[in-house]
Amino acid sequence: MTFEIILQAIVSGLLTGLIYALIAAGLSLIFGLMNIVNFAHGEHLMVSMFSSFWLWSLLGLDPLVSIPITVLLMALCGVLTHYLLIRYILKAKMLIQICATFGLSIFIRALAQFLWTPDFRTVDKPLLEGRIEAAGVFIGQPQLFASVVCLLAFVMLYLFVTKTETGLALQATAQDREAAEILGIPSNRMFAIGWAIGLGCVGVAGGMMTNYFFIFTDVGVNFALFAFVAVALGGFGSIIGCLYAGIIIGLVESLGGLLIDPSFKLLYVFAIYLLVVIYKPQGLFGRY
Amino acid sequence: MKILSVENLSKSFGGIHANRDISFDISAGEILGIIGPNGAGKSTLFDLITGYTKADSGKILFNDNNIFGMRPDKISNLGIGRTFQKLKPFADLTLLENVMIGSFAKESNIKNARDKALEIIDFVDLIEKRHHFARELSTGQRKRLELARAMAIEPKLLLMDEVTGGVDQKTIPGLVDLILKMKAAGVTIATIEHNINIIMEISDDILALDQGQRIAYGKPEEIQKNDRVIDAYLGTVDVA
Amino acid sequence: MENTLNTARLEPVWHTNRRIMLLLAALALFLVIFPLFGPNSFYLHLMIMIFMYAVMAQSWNVIAGLSGQISLGHGLFFGIGAYTSSFLFVEYGVTPWIGIFIGMFFSAVIAVLIGIPMLRLSGHYFAIATLLIGISFQLVFQRWEWVGAASGLWIPLTEESSWLALQFHDSKVPYYYVFLAFFIISYFFVWRLSLSKIGFRLRAVRDDYQAASSLGIDVSKYKIIAYAISAIVMAPMGSLFAQYILIVDPDRMFNLEISILVLLMTVLGGIGNIWGPLIGVAILIPISEYSRIYLGGTGGAVDLIFYGLILMLICIFRPAGLISLFPKHILERKKQR
Numbered sequence A: 001m002t003f004e005i006i007l008q009a010i011v012s013g014l015l016t017g018l019i020y021a022l023i024a025a026g027l028s029l030i031f032g033l034m035n036i037v038n039f040a041h042g043e044h045l046m047v048s049m050f051s052s053f054w055l056w057s058l059l060g061l062d063p064l065v066s067i068p069i070t071v072l073l074m075a076l077c078g079v080l081t082h083y084l085l086i087r088y089i090l091k092a093k094m095l096i097q098i099c100a101t102f103g104l105s106i107f108i109r110a111l112a113q114f115l116w117t118p119d120f121r122t123v124d125k126p127l128l129e130g131r132i133e134a135a136g137v138f139i140g141q142p143q144l145f146a147s148v149v150c151l152l153a154f155v156m157l158y159l160f161v162t163k164t165e166t167g168l169a170l171q172a173t174a175q176d177r178e179a180a181e182i183l184g185i186p187s188n189r190m191f192a193i194g195w196a197i198g199l200g201c202v203g204v205a206g207g208m209m210t211n212y213f214f215i216f217t218d219v220g221v222n223f224a225l226f227a228f229v230a231v232a233l234g235g236f237g238s239i240i241g242c243l244y245a246g247i248i249i250g251l252v253e254s255l256g257g258l259l260i261d262p263s264f265k266l267l268y269v270f271a272i273y274l275l276v277v278i279y280k281p282q283g284l285f286g287r288y
Numbered sequence B: 001m002k003i004l005s006v007e008n009l010s011k012s013f014g015g016i017h018a019n020r021d022i023s024f025d026i027s028a029g030e031i032l033g034i035i036g037p038n039g040a041g042k043s044t045l046f047d048l049i050t051g052y053t054k055a056d057s058g059k060i061l062f063n064d065n066n067i068f069g070m071r072p073d074k075i076s077n078l079g080i081g082r083t084f085q086k087l088k089p090f091a092d093l094t095l096l097e098n099v100m101i102g103s104f105a106k107e108s109n110i111k112n113a114r115d116k117a118l119e120i121i122d123f124v125d126l127i128e129k130r131h132h133f134a135r136e137l138s139t140g141q142r143k144r145l146e147l148a149r150a151m152a153i154e155p156k157l158l159l160m161d162e163v164t165g166g167v168d169q170k171t172i173p174g175l176v177d178l179i180l181k182m183k184a185a186g187v188t189i190a191t192i193e194h195n196i197n198i199i200m201e202i203s204d205d206i207l208a209l210d211q212g213q214r215i216a217y218g219k220p221e222e223i224q225k226n227d228r229v230i231d232a233y234l235g236t237v238d239v240a
Numbered sequence C: 001m002e003n004t005l006n007t008a009r010l011e012p013v014w015h016t017n018r019r020i021m022l023l024l025a026a027l028a029l030f031l032v033i034f035p036l037f038g039p040n041s042f043y044l045h046l047m048i049m050i051f052m053y054a055v056m057a058q059s060w061n062v063i064a065g066l067s068g069q070i071s072l073g074h075g076l077f078f079g080i081g082a083y084t085s086s087f088l089f090v091e092y093g094v095t096p097w098i099g100i101f102i103g104m105f106f107s108a109v110i111a112v113l114i115g116i117p118m119l120r121l122s123g124h125y126f127a128i129a130t131l132l133i134g135i136s137f138q139l140v141f142q143r144w145e146w147v148g149a150a151s152g153l154w155i156p157l158t159e160e161s162s163w164l165a166l167q168f169h170d171s172k173v174p175y176y177y178v179f180l181a182f183f184i185i186s187y188f189f190v191w192r193l194s195l196s197k198i199g200f201r202l203r204a205v206r207d208d209y210q211a212a213s214s215l216g217i218d219v220s221k222y223k224i225i226a227y228a229i230s231a232i233v234m235a236p237m238g239s240l241f242a243q244y245i246l247i248v249d250p251d252r253m254f255n256l257e258i259s260i261l262v263l264l265m266t267v268l269g270g271i272g273n274i275w276g277p278l279i280g281v282a283i284l285i286p287i288s289e290y291s292r293i294y295l296g297g298t299g300g301a302v303d304l305i306f307y308g309l310i311l312m313l314i315c316i317f318r319p320a321g322l323i324s325l326f327p328k329h330i331l332e333r334k335k336q337r
Helices: A003-034 A041-059 A063-089 A094-116 A141-163 A165-175 A177-182 A187-209 A219-234 A239-259 A262-279 B042-049 B072-078 B095-103 B110-123 B139-152 B169-184 B196-202 B220-225 B227-232 C002-010 C018-037 C041-066 C075-092 C096-118 C123-143 C173-194 C197-207 C209-214 C219-245 C256-269 C276-317
Strands: A131-134 A137-140 B002-013 B016-027 B031-035 B057-062 B080-082 B157-161 B188-192 B205-210 B213-218
Touching: A003 A041, A003 A137, A003 A141, A003 A165, A003 A187, A003 A219, A003 A239, A041 A063, A041 A094, A041 A187, A041 A219, A063 A094, A063 A187, A063 C276, A094 C123, A094 C256, A094 C276, A131 A141, A137 A141, A141 A165, A141 A187, A141 A239, A165 A177, A165 A187, A177 A187, A219 A239, A219 A262, A219 C123, A239 A262, A262 C096, A262 C123, B002 B042, B002 B188, B016 B042, B016 B188, B016 B205, B016 B213, B031 B042, B031 B196, B042 B157, B042 B188, B072 B080, B072 C209, B080 B139, B095 B110, B095 B139, B095 C197, B110 B139, B139 B157, B139 B169, B169 B188, B169 B196, B196 B220, B205 B220, B205 B227, B213 B220, B213 B227, B220 B227, C018 C041, C018 C173, C041 C173, C041 C197, C041 C219, C041 C256, C041 C276, C075 C096, C075 C123, C075 C219, C075 C256, C096 C123, C096 C219, C123 C256, C173 C197, C173 C219, C197 C209, C197 C219, C209 C219, C256 C276
Parallel strands: B031 B188, B031 B205, B080 B157, B157 B188
Antiparallel strands: A131 A137, B002 B016, B002 B057, B205 B213
């Protein structure tokens, strides 16, 4: 095993890690805001990939070009999710909240299977193709570009949450719903915004992934599981924590696959989840 | 005979001293009243004694057993019962079931546990409500529920956190009578109280806290005359 | 006051009221004589599936309804039961009757081993962890050569039907009675459990774990007990189902859909109520089996669309489940006690 191979694994782990991080950030934002875990997060990712795919196959829009449309569609999807489902279960027991979003995930995935069959699809000849070589390491261009965009989206998300008025209102609602209401911040609208942004993040990730990943109805499952792990690792509700956690997971996945056995990639990541939640339930990086 | 003795108990949360070098004793059969303004560390003190929060340092002896750092259920099994300031009834169970869960601490037979629970419910004057779900009860009734539930474990020492707080004026005399009835039944009691008249009336000893520290400890008459207590707490209340 | 207390004493200790008892007795009688009417094999199959899922959903109800923990990977114990009895039969010729009990034992051991570290986790963390563990088991069994990896284990056919080998080739009636027996035993067991000291304490832990520990209840211990009991109730269904279809493979036995279904059925019927799972199962299984017939191969996805939708609607409109639609005086023990 040469140094190059390990370096290659590290680089690709880092690149996927950034994608995980962005998906997890959406999940974490929603959780931090209203204490609800979106068990349909993976299905939302799948929907965003399909949206990007259909925009390409029906309208001929390259995934790169259609990203803004995908993000907007996902944001709309988030608002709808809030107003049609989440709004009604805000005060319900946690058990019911989990069942509701779990139900949503079953519904979306089955509907997608019904409408689009479980076939694997890819986008032919996207604008971004091929790979570049640096220091003996190959990097796929779409992957590299995706990671850069994810990082950018991350920075924007962070600035939005910490610097803008809406972002601060979101934080206030996350900390104390009633107090925020008294200050004139309508919590219901804040929740809808939170869902829009959370799924918007997923839209960015999904749109970028369409360039180089298979598009199929179960695609979201593993990504969602990794996102759960990232959120727990980073500390539920922490956005910056997701960034580190996503990268850690990406690295564990690719290095574990390289050094031990690639067919058990999932298990390494799960092991990390269990170790962290059992020994450091507040996550590795605390809240915010 | 000392049933509980606490020595130099301290706890800080991120640099803020919630409790600092608190020492006191409770003798068997007595009522110890604990007073102090909001945030004085009274509820924290209960959490430390019953194991819900781990103290930083100090000694807690209960019947000469060191209970420092023990789990709450172990401490309960040794014979310390408690109620919670923020009430914690088992909301989806009936009053009777709530109290039965308490009596299961000493009694495994379901019929006996039930009879014992009924007796205690009768003792706290809620027998008519025994089949009501805890969530349907009023605040005053839920306070009685918590008392009944804690009594059902047959505690040697009962810690009561603001039994008369947040209930309407009419029910207060009943609750006070209940406390005295429990004392008469042989239960040792430590009670946190905001109502200064009640505390003066029922306590054998009083512990006054302010900002996590003990500012006075002694008989009610002494406390009433203590300058620091008057400054910190009594000054704002009309002591009749 | 003394009078009230005396009347209170005379009230019977917890039992379901007489009308319900009669109803249940009639139902049990009907189920026992049902095969005498000579139903065709589809109806027998339907009933067998109802019994099986009723027990599985009840198993989930023990952990979720009694102790308040949400397990999203509960199919795990179904798989363990199926694999244990089948493996013992295939490799060593051990009769499934013994295999069932060894499967229950293994499930309980695995539940305890998982439970010790994990049940300290609460709420979302536990739910996610169970989801991950359920998937991990499927992954491991798909690649574990010793138990046949992805192709699984084929249970060798006996020459003729045999009670010892628990295989019946010409009629579903014996299977019907075996499943019925396990169904009745499981429900009776869970019913007694819910009214025992353990049952009371579990509900205390579910409603408020801090208050529970102030009453001397070791919260972690009781959560682990609930998890293990739940596993014990689930495992025999895996073993019996393996005998019923005579094949055991990771995709069937550790299918995530099992975990989804048991959750859905329980929540639909009424979580935390012993009859909830049965109601959910009695509604969903016929729908699912009929849709499989009339919609054919694509039935699977249509089922799931429907399931997901119901789950959401129930959570929004009837979080206490369909059982809460029944008139109160029939169900509540309040006045009769």
